Amino acid sequence: MTAPHDRPTVPELLEAVREFVEAGFAESAEARVRFHARVAANVLCIVERELALGAEQQRAHEARLRALGFRDDAALAAAIKSRSVDDRYDEIARAVRDSIHDKLLVANPGYIEI
Amino acid sequence: MNVHQLSGGTSRETWSFDAGGRGLILQCQRQSDDAVRLGLDSQTALLRAVRAASVPVPEVVASGEGDPDVGDWMIVERLDGETIPRKILRDDTFAAVRPRLTADVATALARIHSIPLGTVASLERRDEVAAYRRILDDVGEPHPAFELAFRWLERNRPPPSEPAVVHGDFRMGNFIVSAGGLRAVLDWELAHIGDPLEDLGWICVKSWRFGGTLPVGGFGKREELHADYERASGRTIDPDAARWWEVFGTLRWGVICIMQAMRHLSGAERSVELAAIGRRVAEVEHDVMAYLP
Incomplete structure (x- = not known):
């Protein structure tokens, strides 16, 4: 809970909306509405996971980039593009894979196993 | 009517x-x-x-x-048949058709690639790699994984094949399949003159497998596709070159996903579906890194 606000907390509010979207449109006759409701419910799942994991992931990501000597993803992307880090492929690829892993933990954890 | x-x-x-x-x-x-x-x-x-x-x-x-x-x-x-990939890959109706689909798409591709280059004057000759490089630059969002992929493509580019008319979006979703096999190839608006391996790589991109395990559209093996295509076209396929185009196809799909999310973000077409696609880019980054060392 974040003071001064009352319950439901932000995650609890999101969960309530997601449950409404999931249940409210499940019976809808129109396939297009059902499809978009499923997409919307999935988006809310992403938001819930990012609320839970985002702060820690942001710290880890910044530490990863700092260890490589970059202030953000834009600087890393620019360095790769300019060919100036060709000789550091292994450590950079490892960091990039770690970032993707974290992104998938939020966006679609099921994808990591595939 | x-x-x-x-x-x-x-x-x-x-x-x-x-x-x-x-x-x-x-x-x-x-x-x-x-x-x-x-x-x-x-x-x-x-x-x-x-x-x-x-x-x-x-x-x-x-x-x-x-x-x-x-x-x-x-x-x-209007042709009868099924276009929905998951039905083609899973419904019993198509159980007997699936084993022959690889040969059907290989033959169709060989025929497309055999068309004389001057037949349709308006087809543009373009370098797809440069085109998608430009699109990613224009969007301006940093994607280190895609930069690694572009760098790998740059360092490993195979010699170009004899240019051909390529379909440009040859994949599950753009096929009509009936009980007799591949009934029609649809959606020709991305056709151009290019490397025929572009079409062979694109149909193997993971997102066109729709949950199927086999690389060619979820239904076939690369070796079969290549052998059938070589037989039908008289061209020879270098598997490494075909793989290079598959890596490019994966990267291309990633850039397309970014563009789709941008359609929503720019206000061109507000849609929760397009917005959600922006968070699928991580899946494509994961896929493209799987090809890289």
Whole structure:
């Protein structure tokens, strides 16, 4: 809970909306509405996971980039593009894979196993 | 007449109707909305050319250009069959068809790639890698994984194949499949002159497997696709070069996902579906890194 606000907390509010979207449109006759409701419910799942994991992931990501000597993803992307880090492929690829892993933990954890 | 609209937008519309005892599809387009997509007039010419080369496509029944009300238009026959990939890959109806689909798509591709380059004058010769590089630069969002992929492609580019007419979006979702096999190849608006391996790589991109385990559209093996294609085309495929185009195809799909999310973010087309696609980019980054060392 974040003071001064009352319950439901932000995650609890999101969960309530997601449950409404999931249940409210499940019976809808129109396939297009059902499809978009499923997409919307999935988006809310992403938001819930990012609320839970985002702060820690942001710290880890910044530490990863700092260890490589970059202030953000834009600087890393620019360095790769300019060919100036060709000789550091292994450590950079490892960091990039770690970032993707974290992104998938939020966006679609099921994808990591595939 | 049994008229109903299948899709519509500001510049393009598709209608289904019955006339003269058969089902027909009307497509109209007021103007080509971007430089990459072929205008309807060119698509009509291309459909006639590939049909003459025995590529399975709907017959063009009539066409016209510059109508004051609808713009360019074409009427094609409406074909029976299934386009939804998950049904083609899973429904019992198609169990007997699936084993022959690889040979069917290989033959169709060989025929497309055999069309003389001058047949449709408006087909553009373009370097797809440079085109998607430019798009990613224009978007301006940092994607280190895609930069690593572009760098790998740059360092490992195979010598170009003999150029050919390529479909440009040859994949599950753009096929009509019936009990007899591949019934039609649809959606020719990304056709251009390029490396024929582009089409062979694109159909193996993971997102076109729709949950299937086999690399070719979820239903076939690369070796089969290549062997059938070599037999039908007389061309020789270097598996490493084909793989290079598969890596490019994966990267291309990633850039397309970014563009889709941007359509929502820019306000061009507000949609929760397009917004959600932005968070699928991580899946494609994961896929493309799986090819890299």
